[in-house]
Amino acid sequence: MTSGTAYDQPFFALLDGTPDGTPYPQTVHALGVLHAPSGRIEASDPYVSLGESLVVRVEPGSYPVFVTVADVSQERDGSHPREAYLSLVISDAAPVAEVRGVTPEGAEPADDGEHYGVGVDAGTVGFADAEAITRCMPPDSTDWYDLLFDSGEPGSWFELMDSADHYREGSANITMPLARAGENVVLTHSGWGDGFYPVVTTHAADGTLLGVHIDLLVAGPDDEEDEDED
Secondary structure, three states: OOOEEEOOOOOOOOOOEOOOOOOOOEEEEEEEEEEEOOOEEEEEOHHHHOOOOEEEEOOOEEEEEEEEEEEOOOOOOOOOEEEEEEEEEOOOOOOOOEEEEEOOOOOOOOOOOOOOEEEEOOOEEEEEEHHHHHHHOOOOHHHHHHHHHOOOOOOOHHHHHHOOOOOOOOEEEEEOOOOOOOOEEEEEEOOOOOEEEEEEEEEOOOOOEEEEEEEOOOOOOOHHHHHHHO
């Protein structure tokens, strides 16, 4: 159901170990399931643009979400983890044959060398069902920060993201406050922090959609190592 243009960046989402093409060891962490009853997946910085960001279509359903974390420490000893990809897995029935930049609802395909994505201003990215946001979040978004994000209560979004006992420190799977069927937001810190991050889809050889990913531009060649080799 998604369409897009060829993606020209290195891509290592959902790969444990040290894939060919990147010097960084990776670990993949499960973040539970995203419920997407409308099939309209919004990728956003949930603390800044929830309900106002890029939307792509998939088949309605509930899908597992994973964060791929790269160890960028010089010693490769696990001391400097950075989130590299947030991934919604639609199917794992076939290997990835193609990565495409998405074309969001209502948009024209991106020009060559350009990609649609998520603007981040609070160091966080997430997935949610776009229609569920309108039904399951309080109607006045100006209340969300004090009421939900940083309420000081044990279930605040900030506290859940900081908890190592809730999936992993730096990530969270949060049910929206007005949900009736588990409608939720799955979110994680955005690697190096604020910036603009491409949203891409992976496909099987026959074009079947396999996943939707936010590429946090962490994985790939180590520029400093390349310079040292030169």
